[in-house]
Amino acid sequence: MDDQNLKQTLTPSTQSALKKTLDIICGKWRLFIIFQLGTETRRYGELRRMIPDISEKVLIQELKALIELGVLEKKSFNEVPPRVEYNLTARGLKVLPTLYQLTSVGEVFLEP
Amino acid sequence: MDDQNLKQTLTPSTQSALKKTLDIICGKWRLFIIFQLGTETRRYGELRRMIPDISEKVLIQELKALIELGVLEKKSFNEVPPRVEYNLTARGLKVLPTLYQLTSVGEVFLEP
Numbered sequence: 010m011d012d013q014n015l016k017q018t019l020t021p022s023t024q025s026a027l028k029k030t031l032d033i034i035c036g037k038w039r040l041f042i043i044f045q046l047g048t049e050t051r052r053y054g055e056l057r058r059m060i061p062d063i064s065e066k067v068l069i070q071e072l073k074a075l076i077e078l079g080v081l082e083k084k085s086f087n088e089v090p091p092r093v094e095y096n097l098t099a100r101g102l103k104v105l106p107t108l109y110q111l112t113s114v115g116e117v118f119l120e121p
Numbered sequence: 122m123d124d125q126n127l128k129q130t131l132t133p134s135t136q137s138a139l140k141k142t143l144d145i146i147c148g149k150w151r152l153f154i155i156f157q158l159g160t161e162t163r164r165y166g167e168l169r170r171m172i173p174d175i176s177e178k179v180l181i182q183e184l185k186a187l188i189e190l191g192v193l194e195k196k197s198f199n200e201v202p203p204r205v206e207y208n209l210t211a212r213g214l215k216v217l218p219t220l221y222q223l224t225s226v227g228e229v230f231l232e233p
Contacts, residue, residue: 029227035147104226115138
């Protein structure tokens with residue numbers, strides 16, 4: 010097999026798609042946040058309690074990153090006290106079943 | 122929903138499995154290396170040419186990490202010149218179809 014064939018195994022568009030995937034799932038807590046939301050709408054305080062090991066600073070930073078990536082959306086309600094809710098976008102919901110399967114990958118390697 | 126229910130959404134065993142998954146796919150080049158191998162056995166030099174953007178130092182480091190994680194195995198042959206080959210382990214091959222689906226996740230977010 011010559012060099013040209015070797016290089017073509019991963020096309021540039023596949024490489025771009027993979028890089029995007031890794032951006033979405035490889036932030037330290039991103040996959041956890043996505044799974045905790047699932048198909049639900051959650052208030053900020055709920056997410057905070059659902060992932061108690063994460064610092065407030067990092068949670069806010071990771072939520073912001075996931076919004077910028079188009080995975081989550083945030084709704085702010087002008088109420089007293091203020092209400093802020095998060096949910097997956099349509100694209101986020103579309104990839105959720107594939108992301109759920111990632112648990113099975115780790116399970117295969119944790120088997121004795 | 123009380124706090125106890127919120128925390129239970131991701132069980133400890135799911136969290137462990139997810140952490141293992143992230144170890145496997147979130148090294149900068151790990152998913153690329155796994156995809157370039159696929160079901161094939163490749164010599165070191167072939168992998169080097171297939172992923173030209175990676176430095177030799179990082180490729181060696183990432184191959185070693187994937188071997189320690191149980192994803193790859195390395196075979197060294199006492200030949201002149203020496204021959205070193207890599208392939209996915211049985212567990213690596215088992216999760217390969219799920220990993221291939223990760224391309225589709227990025228594609229969803231790259232759509233206009």
